[in-house]
Amino acid sequence: MRIDYEFKDKVDLYVLIPTIILVLIGLISIYSSTFNNSTAENNFQRQFLFVLAAFMISMIIYFLPTNSFKFSSIPLYFLGIILLIAVLVVGKTVSGSKSWLAFGPIGFQPSEFMKIATILMLSYYLSRNNADIDSIKDIFVALLIGFIPVFLILLEPDMGTSIIFFFMILTILFYKGLSLLWIVVVISPACVALSAIFGTLPFIVSLVLCLTIIFLLSKDLFFTGSVIGINIAAGFLADFVFNILSPHQQDRIRSFIDPTSDPLKTGYNSIQAMVAVGSGGLFGKGFMKGNQTQLQYIPEQWTDFIFCTIGEEFGFVGSMFVIILFLILMHRILSNASSTKDEFLRLVQIGIFSVIFIHFFINVGMVIGLVPVIGVPLPFVSYGGSSLIANVIMISIVLNIYRSRKNFA
Amino acid sequence: MNKFNSGSSDRGVILYIILLGIITIFSIRLFQMQIINQKEYDLKSAGNSIKAIEQIPFRGVFYDRNLNLLVDNIPAYTLRITPAYYDTSLNKILDAVLGFEEGMVSSILQKNRIYSKYVPIKIKRGIDFNVVSWLEENTNFLPGVDYVVEMQRGYPFGVMGSHLFGYTKEISPEQYKLEKDYYKPGDYVGHNGIEKAYEKELRGVKGYKYVLVDSKRKEIDRYKNGEADRESVKGKDLVLSIDGYAQKAAEEEMKGKRGAVVAIEPSSGEILALVSSPEYDLNQFSYVTTKEFLEKIYSDPADPLFNRATMSLKPPGSTFKILAALVALEMGVIDENTIINCGGGFTFGRFFKCHGSHGATNVVRAIEKSCNTFFYQLIYKIGLNNLKRYAMEFGFSRKTGIDIGEEAAGLITDESYYEKIYGKNWPRSILASLGIGQGEISVTPLQLAFFTALTANNGKSFKPHVVKGYLDNKNGKIVKYKFPEVKTSIRKDVFDIVKKGMYLVVNGNGTATHIRSNDFKIAGKTGTAQNPHGKDHALFIGFAPFENPKIAIAVVVENVGFGGTHAAPIAKKVIEAYLNKEINSNNNNSFSQLTQNEVMNAN
Missing domain, CATH: 1.20.5 (Single alpha-helices involved in coiled-coils or other helix-helix interfaces)
Structure with missing residues (x-):
């Protein structure tokens, strides 16, 4: 049919349909997990309104001229930086992090939108005609663009979002063609910093390991030496940041080492989440019938632990359905990126892919006990307006690029 | 690259x-x-999904020594609301029906918002039966509102026993902290009296029923068919040494007065009656205690909450002459025939008055007439330290160790006490009034009664107690608790002489001849404790029957005057209530005979 063909031509159904289904699954799961909770009674209705708002915003984004993304990258990026500073000054503290800006009854997390702005800015910078991913200056500026927001977000402090940013920046640079040496150079301070939290010995071991690899790759003693300085600084900085983290965030990091050591406190969520998913079996316990979910063994399940509801009430079949939807979606974004000739739009799509992928990896990995408990939402599914709208905007950008793909082929 | x-x-x-x-x-x-x-x-x-439902066992009941039921459990109704099914527009109606101030139901629900909506919230305990029938009639219009039956104490024999029984009340946070392993917040525990002292016997053992709940916390099935369940064990039914009739008579007699009555079986130390007056209604405490009631009881100048029987300290007055006589005879400073001449008083530094001129007086006559002159002099012969030593053998100046509640130790002074105040040359004239139980000397009614019991039984008894044992429900036998024996070092013939005097107080020409009885012989001693703040306190100690004492009693009535007039008749009424029934029961109450025979020892 002709009309059908035209629609398919204008809209990437491989992106649109999985997104819609995931949002609907999210609504169903939020309904189930908040039904018996008196403090979260209205969350389903609120999420429904967020979905409507996201839909309207996505229509606008979809019909924007595609080159407007490029022009708006610089202003959006600086607006984002201003908002991140504003949040540190006048932000509202929610569960230990000062990450919310409130305008009357409406509040949002600037860090969610900063993801988009950073993707656009980084892509813009790296897609300049004379951009050279092997030049130290370009690498340095790119890292600066990426890590200024990370630094501001760490101050909130919001571990989860900072980690998302870190891997997002890394993915974009990696795709652009950052050399293996530089990848190690970028990752090493993070590794060293993380080890520093666990003590002095891990700190020294990871430091020596990273530097050995860097020296072997670069064969440059001076270069290696300067990286040593950065790494040691990162180690001390990490220790400093760890100490300013809120106690519950410290506990979360510690409890990952051994979740059973303190089963009633921080490890509790992780264990109960696994019990919920595991007890779901092949077909699940049925909608609204999961006792882990309904008896509220997992606090605030409708946010970061929403995958438990799916695993428990819809079983292996339901879980795999969600995973396959994510696979289709991410695969499609990745292949769209590969077939986009415009360097800026290609990098933007890679950035969007990375954000969804890292959220998915950390969130689902956390619920099934493969990743430490880090508070990040499951895209499209978890309760939360900022996250949902930011993710839908990113999908709209992908759809927008698909709509106008012939102009950039 | x-x-x-x-x-x-x-x-x-x-x-x-x-x-x-x-x-x-x-x-x-x-x-x-x-x-x-x-x-x-x-x-x-x-x-x-397994929910453990606590099964609160029935609390043990109290029987008296004749196995009359004194305290039992009666059902009381508690109104509950299950928020998930409840319509908050009913708040106003419920406030009105329950007699709450407006907004009370809503605020209780608000406070409990943190719990699941499917867990019923207790709104009011001990609701009226009228409210229950109203609930039943309107159940269709009251979604989420129901009631459960919980147990409350009842007092079927008509004995108040406010200071004796005590009451049960929700556990206090402090006590809960100490005994977290058994109790849960909201559990009922004994406060005061027997309820508190025998809490561990009375409470029984909680049971648990395990059920499976569905995702809405609704019970769907029993867990493992109930194999894992633990039955609750009913608390022990205590058999008190209290005689319901004597207790009731004492309470009757003390109505409107301030004071205490304690009666003890001399041979066993078993307390037959223990009354502190004024009393208060235990029912007011055991379930819902209204603010008005608390305010009223705390502001009452008569202080009904104060247990006068074990806590109030008064000078023993002339009742103390019995002890002085016992000590003097035992020490040999006088014998039965020692004569002291009473010319209306005694001079030692100053003049100490007697209330008459008794002439040549031996110890028996001195007791009969309550001659002060005789005892003023006796104390100098005994010496204060000796008096104190013997007094302590009889349980004065220390706690008797009764099995319930708080008690005061009282005070008998010794020489070092005065040396500390006045130095080596303390004025010996102080002694004179101590010899007649006045001045710096204080005892509790319980101590007086126990002293009388020891005297009646020639210096031998058991630690005073109100609980005999518990009823073994399997065989209907009483398992007795053991209490330590108490013995004094005084010879039997000394007791015989002193008791002769006590006999004459009632049956001769003494101070309490008006309570003479034809059914049995009462022996006793009156006392009047001087009270600098008002009218004197009236005291009486006594025992009966004289030949074979079955009851020893102490009566203290505050601020009424002479002991013979005000305290002795009360003692007679209580003795009558106990002995007449005992005489009757020997003839026609075979049940009490039966249980007496079936008494079994715990060990």
Whole structure:
């Protein structure tokens, strides 16, 4: 049919349909997990309104001229930086992090939108005609663009979002063609910093390991030496940041080492989440019938632990359905990126892919006990307006690029 | 530089590989959790669905020594609301029906918002039967409102026993902190009296019923068919040494007066009656204590909450002459025939008055007439330290160790006491009034009664107690608790002489001849304790029957005047209530005979 063909031509159904289904699954799961909770009674209705708002915003984004993304990258990026500073000054503290800006009854997390702005800015910078991913200056500026927001977000402090940013920046640079040496150079301070939290010995071991690899790759003693300085600084900085983290965030990091050591406190969520998913079996316990979910063994399940509801009430079949939807979606974004000739739009799509992928990896990995408990939402599914709208905007950008793909082929 | 930065298409492939790798790992993990290890997780999840329902056992009841039921359990109704099904527009109606101030129901519900909506919230305990029938009639219009039956104490024999029984009340946070292993917040525990002292016997053992709940916390089935359940064990039914009739008579007699009555069986130390007046209604405490009631009782100048029987300290007055006589005879400073001449008083530094001129007086006559002159002089012969030593043998100046509640130790001074105040040359004239039980000397009614019991039984008894044992419900036998024996070092013939005097107080020409009885012989001693703040306190100690004492009694009535007039008649009424029934029961109450024979020892 002709009309059908035209629609398919204008809209990437491989992106649109999985997104819609995931949002609907999210609504169903939020309904189930908040039904018996008196403090979260209205969350389903609120999420429904967020979905409507996201839909309207996505229509606008979809019909924007595609080159407007490029022009708006610089202003959006600086607006984002201003908002991140504003949040540190006048932000509202929610569960230990000062990450919310409130305008009357409406509040949002600037860090969610900063993801988009950073993707656009980084892509813009790296897609300049004379951009050279092997030049130290370009690498340095790119890292600066990426890590200024990370630094501001760490101050909130919001571990989860900072980690998302870190891997997002890394993915974009990696795709652009950052050399293996530089990848190690970028990752090493993070590794060293993380080890520093666990003590002095891990700190020294990871430091020596990273530097050995860097020296072997670069064969440059001076270069290696300067990286040593950065790494040691990162180690001390990490220790400093760890100490300013809120106690519950410290506990979360510690409890990952051994979740059973303190089963009633921080490890509790992780264990109960696994019990919920595991007890779901092949077909699940049925909608609204999961006792882990309904008896509220997992606090605030409708946010970061929403995958438990799916695993428990819809079983292996339901879980795999969600995973396959994510696979289709991410695969499609990745292949769209590969077939986009415009360097800026290609990098933007890679950035969007990375954000969804890292959220998915950390969130689902956390619920099934493969990743430490880090508070990040499951895209499209978890309760939360900022996250949902930011993710839908990113999908709209992908759809927008698909709509106008012939102009950039 | 190397192949990794040759172009983004290669990098894209690497991203693909990572994506597929992660998806594969996640899928395997989910398969492992949800298919292979599903049983293991399901078991843990099922554990989360097992609800333990506490089964609160019946609290042990109290029988008196004749196995009359004094304290039992009666059902009381508690109104509950299950918020999930409840319509808050009913708040106003419920406030009105329950007699609450407006907004009370709503505020209780608000306070309990943190709990699941499916857990019923107790709104008011001990609701009226009228409210229950109203609930029953309107149940269709009251969604989420219901009531449960809980147990409340009842007092079927008509004995108040406010200071004796005590009451049960929700556990205090302080006590809960100490005994977290058994109690839960909201549990009822004994406060005061027997309820408190025998809490561990009375409470029984909680049971648990395990049920499976569905995702709405609704019970769906029993867990393992009830195999894991633990039955609750009913608390022990205590058999008190109290005689319901004597207790009731004492309470009757003390109505409107301030004071205390304690009666003890001399041979066993068993307390037959223990009354502190004014009393208060235990029912007011045991369930819902209204603010008005608390304010009233705390502001009452008569202080009804104060247990006068074990806590109030008064000078023993002339009743103390009995002890002085016993000590003097035992020490040999006088014998039965020692004569002291009473010319209306005694001079030692100053003049100490007697209330008459008794002439040549021996110890028996001195007791009969309560001659002060005789005892003023006796104390100098005994010496204060000796008096104190013997007094302590009889339980004065220390706690008797009664099995319930708080008690005061009282005070008998010795020489070092005055040396500390006045130095080595303390004025010996102080002694004179101590000899007649006045001045710096204080005892509790319980101590007086126990002293009388020891005297009646020639210096031998058991620690005073109100609980005999418990009723073994399997065979209907009484398992007795053991109490330590108490013995004094005074010879029997000394007791005989002193008791002769006590006999004459009532049956000769003494101070209490008006309570003479034809059914049995009462022996006793009156006392009047001077009270600098008002009218004197009236005291009487006594025992009966004289030949074979079955009851010893002490009566203290505050601020009324002479002991013979005000305290002795009360003692007679209580003795009558106890002995007449005892005489009757020997003839026609075979039940009490039966149980007497079936008495079994705990060891």
